[in-house]
Amino acid sequence: MEELLRMEGIDKRFGSFYANRNVNLSIMKGEVHTLLGENGAGKSTLMNCLIGLYTPSAGKFFMRGEEVRIDSPRDAVERGIGMVHQHFMLVEDMTGLENIILGDKRHSTPLLRQEDDRKTIEGLMQRYGLEVDLDERVADMSIGMQQRVEILKVLFRGADLLILDEPTAVLTDLEVQGLFDIMRSLTDEGKSIIFISHKMREVMHISDRVTVLRRGECIDTLEIAKTTEQELADLMIGQKFEESVYAKVNATDEPMLQLTNVSYHPEVKHGGLKDVSLTLHKGEILGVAGIDGNGQAALASLVTGLLSPESGEVCGPDGKSIALFSPQAFIDAGFGNIPEDRNKMGLVGDMTIAENLVLKQTDSERFSAGHGAWLKMDAIRDFAERLREENDIRCTSVSQTARSLSGGNQQKVILARELESHPKLLVAVYPTRGLDIGATSFVHDQIVAQRDAGCSVLLVSADFDEVLKLSDRIVVLFEGQIMGTYPGANPPIKEISLAMAGK
Amino acid sequence: MDFLVNSLPTILNATTLSAAPLLLVALGELFSERAGLVNIGLEGIMAVGAFVAFAVGKMTGNLWLGVCAAVIAGIAINMIYAFCTVTLCVDQVVVGMAINILAPALALFGYNMFVGANSANATGVVMERLSIPGLSQIPYIGGPLFNQQLLGYLAFLLVPVVTYFFKRFRSGLSFRSVGENPQAAETLGINVIRIKLVACVLCGALAGMGGAFLSVCMTPIYIDGIVMGRGFIALATVIFGRWSAVGIMAASLLFGFFDGLNVALQAQFNAAPVMFFKMIPYIFTIFALIFFGSRHAGPKANGQPYYRESR
């Protein structure tokens, strides 16, 4: 087979930290080549080097055997390399057509020639079975169609090598199947695809070859036919990874939190809630599974008091309806919240670690005299030092800003703050997003420990494995609706994943 | 009612006269914001433009040289903004404010040096009006629309040009993408930094020109504080005009109308407390924002610094 791209000895350094080290990779013509690796293994950085967003610290690229320099995205486009980013790079306020022709320089005139381009694009759409409404604003398109616009954008520029960065993360099963069909029709036409994913099932299904990355280094390249899921997982994680499987409990029937027929903007499929009823019992972890963008954020906001439901009822442990659940009321009830976005919602980045640790308690007797009239700076510092010790928050000083911490340590600050008072209810939303293995298992341990101490946990996560691992019961959210409730011990995985796809 | 009918010509004449500078500056701001840069330093740039146009016009006796000099001065001042926001990624509002403090000081200093004790230098001339035969005879609108100064015509002619640029030009499309999603633009090989710098040049040039209008077309003098908040009203005009050139023109004309109303009321009722008439344009601006200005958000990446990996 003919080689399309070869990378030799690619390094990418940020300060003293290597995001990629000595990566060698070769892509054949007409193959689907998967880059497999955990979060932070360096997949995205490597690809950003390849498309000219980053400049590698060392190493060479060869296209069709010839050495090429890729110093800017324009260079990459000219070499026939195009990327569909995980977070779409689309201008939402423009139409599909405008997005596709944006920045393209095929016509020498300064004026746009939309109608000529439209013909070209329609040709591509037919050839590869990509269905897009070119005149619709991107903001109004479905996620799947937005992705097809991205693919068309790349094809329109004549790409021979397409990089698809976790393209299935946001899709339903049906849409994934459609995407795979498109990918196959592309490779049939001689295009090559770099497919980035960590979903083993999909990798086994679609790839021709797999390259495993770990901690920025290239571990091995294997042909898919000659390997197994187990082998790939082992390569990806490194040592044989013994998952500590947490014991599942059978909860009492005492409700801690009860949602009855709650709706919030039910007309919005990606983000609203429709007639949601669920019960969280005392002392259990209730996992909410679902693909990102099916109402998880709204659910969490409703429970923590950031939003009020349009209709329906939220009842507390005493069975009484909570009429106006404000964030303040949520906190006053002694509940804890690990919000979905730690930088935006969990921490005040420019405040110190100590200040963030007492964020919700500055009015209390403990940290201030006279209901907040005089902050007890010493008490705050001692408290922060203690939590830092207990939670192993790695920092040089508690008077350092929270922003300067790594993601894992930021999450530890939030956990320390929320769990310090042993809440009766904990809402944890995407608690391990973007964290490495060590930090993830720390967070998991902490959540389970809280449950064991009698806390009820509402766990919302798009990471299916996480939900399976921790939950005592599982509910599935799809387009704002509850699709079903399943046991956490021996969960019917097949059934749950169908429910997540809306079936 | 009688008052309105009788004063309508006065009002309409004043309408285009006070709309034109606003339009120039707001179009400058439109370029800036379409590239994601909110520039609140317009007020300062206008002050410099007004002074430079006045001084150079007076010295050379050629008002157009004055206008050109104002354009260059506007660009020069806005390069400070460009350097701080695009290169250093300083908060755009903070830099804009800094410009608003520095630039009028420069203008005042220059004015003191230029006029000094020589009061003969204090008054210049106003640009000639250019009447378009026939059209300028149309009742009511003929005067305001077709008997303007050349700079005024230029302001209104820019509107279709700018509209056409953003709709039909490849670079216009790129420009918009930078304000909406610079990362996406970058991945398509669009030079985000360069577009931002071009936007700063255009914004500085137009704001300088708008300032020049004040001291070359409206009045023959420069005084400290001549801009009178017009830079900020231009900001409001962009919001009110929903980030489109035509909308901005409509907003400017509406503002100009209320400014004209103020002028007519002052002339009519000079015994009444005229200061309340003078408040009209400012009150109108607030009300315009209340009713039309708030929810539509404008370019998505507006006001956000754009960081790029160091190479």
Added chain:
Amino acid sequence: MSKSTSSENSREKMLMTLTPIVSVLLALIVGAIIIACLGKSPLQGYGAMIQGSLGSAAKIGKTLERSCPLIFTGLTAVFAYKCGVFNLGGEGQFIMGGCATATVILGMGLDGPVATLCGLTAGIVVGGLWGLLPGILKITRGLNEMITTIMLNYIAMYFMEHVFKNLYSDNGLPKTLALPNAARLASLGDMHAGVILALLLGAFLWYVIFRTSFGFKIRAVGMNPIASQVSGFPVKRLVLLAFVISGAIAGMGGSVELLGKTPYRLAGGFGSGFGFDGVAIALIAQLNPLAAMAVAVLFGILNTGGTMMQSVIGVPTAIVDIIRGLIIIFAVAGMAIVKLPKVIAFFNVRGTRHDKAQSAPDKKEEVTA
């Protein structure tokens, strides 16, 4: 490792404090170059400036009196920005404070300490209300407070014109009657008591911002309103309070200016430019109330000294405005430059989505070098 990072932290703090000082020096040097270009001696000029502003107890008093309104408007800006509110309306709120004081004292014919007290209270209240207005517009309609506060400045200016031309005009002259003697603020040596009031207020605000739970919340809202809301803070109410309090500070400033400073009357130009100066002061002081007072005094020195410099070496006072403008540009750019490597490192780490503490000591060297 940990030691080097903590020394890095303190070094950055030191750089941040040094920036304004360096900016002032740089601006003075540029000012000197301009003076030299005009064929005058910069040394003589600056000498005259010092002499004119700090040369005697009386001059120091006068300088402090001129700094006094700037302290108020500076604190106005500091407090508002701490809560993320970009109040550019210090001038309007200052003016309305003055108008309220004049109206209460002249309109009700008050005299004596009662007049002083009522006048001050009215100034504070009306200043606060003038600040509340853009606050309400921001919260209910999402209007940008920068534009609305500026518009309100002009409205206040014309309203003041009404007050001194029509309501309480001194025999038809464009100025109000002078306030009665007994209503004026007490004189302390060479300055009025309002200066002390301003300094006390600055210290008090420092305490409120950095040592109370209320100030803590105000700061949190300013830095991250979403996290503040999640943390149960009444964000809208705090923002509204920031508007009101900062307006009240400015209103108090206008009131004190009128009650304390000759000619004890409102006239055209009252409060003119103080709002923007206050913004400059707050930014240079990096939103620290204590530093803001120092910067305000520096501005006072420049103002009073500038007049002396003009009369001694004959350069226009506008040069002082330029120096002020340069200080803020240098300070703003300087702070960005100090922070730059950190910014880069921060975004690098985010770009790779990697959980690794960033360290960019090599880049920091470049800046300090």
